[in-house]
Amino acid sequence: MSRPVALITGGTSGLGLATAERLLADGTRPVLLGRSRARGEQAVARLGSAAVFVPGDVAVEQDVAHAVEVAAGCGTLRAVVNCAGRAHAARVVGRSGLHSLKEFADVVESNLVGTFNVVRLAAELMARNEPVAGERGVIVNTASIAAFDGQTGQAAYAASKAGVVGMTLPLARDLGAVLIRVVTVAPGLFDTPAAEVLPEAKRAALAQSVPHPRRWGRAEEFAELVVHILGNPMINGETIRLDGGLRLPAS
Template identity: 65%
Template sequence: MLPPTVALVTGGTSGLGLAVAERLVAAGVIPVVTGRSKERGDRAQELLGDPAVYVCGDVASESDVTQALDVADRLGCLRIVVNCAGVAHAAKVVSRKGPHPLQEFMNVVAVNLVGTFNVIRLSVERMITNSPVEQERGVIVNTASAAAFDGQVGQAAYAASKGGIVSMTLPLARELAGSLIRVVTVAPGFFETPLVEAVPEKARLGLDRDLVHPRRWGNPREFSGLVAHIIDNQMINGETIRIDGAVRMSPRSSHRPGE
């Protein structure tokens, strides 16, 4: 008998990642969810129920990700990795406060891009030893953003971090094809999650003007539905799929960060 299928869902304690973890539980997959806030993690674990497990940690840390992967190995066979951990950020390249703090730029890239790659490299090291099931050893789904394509004023760091995820998708898929592992990226538009609840009302109204159809923000369940389809559909590989209701963000955010 095959061991249970385990999924690592980074950022699985909140928003889009939590919706993915809920869907995986419903499909009989055991999710190991990670996130930085223990309080959110404990709440997520309670919501997801047994046998889901929360592991506290930073995606950019080798030891934290290794700890999560060790937990996954004890629970079954890691065949699915969904990278949802990420941070939002807004700052102009020069504002009244001075130049964009370099450390902020590096922090956003460290979490969103380097963190995603860190999880991929450490997960793949284990996935390549899986026995293939239906000619596949595993699938990795990353989360970029519409900002990777049409980032607004103030999104240089965020857009760069997400653009890096888009750019590494195809070379990773090509490299890992020989190991029977797929790599796919999803680029969401606006979704109702704690990440964007902090957006001020004025900025939100500005973003609403860009909506096309449907004229509403996405529900995390719509995101998790796409991720579930990607996991099931072996023909999707090496691609970035936008899920944004045809939104193309206007150049200027109504929120003027750092001003």
């Protein structure tokens, strides 16, 4: 049987890179789709030659089709982990003016349309896999607890992530017919490059807002949940919060 492959979007940094590292340790070959060539090369240097980087944007059909083709050439695509995503903050009517409509659409395009694009193109390939233990593949998407507790200034980000949560069940229902599961993880606060831009005082205050443990999550803890989801056939069509009990306040 050919080697299992995982396509990991946003796999060159943060949660995606930690997941790639963990899956590689378990014998799965990671194919990383990301926008930054420099980060892609750094990631492959860290993971070793079994990892493959494919430059591209999740919202662009040809980029994702190419990444899926590369994954097919590396072995059998058994898992997809969608970690590509961008943060965004702007009030609807803020001090610097009205929320840009284009920015709203761009965030939804990256985080929601991009996730769907990867799901559909990868599922088409996975649907041709020989079933192993009754399944052909598993897709894990990444939302955010902002999908449920969106804060001031998070209309675009929260809408994009709520869309990921909302499509999880219908995707699982569609793809159940071809023995593919779809699960979403909604992380709380995780210490990744995306969070490094915050000032230290703000980061410390945010850590104190988590009921238990009072700290930022580690990317390896996200990866650990992904590995569990991939291996547990009863988890399907569900969004799992991974947040230490955090419920975001209004601001």
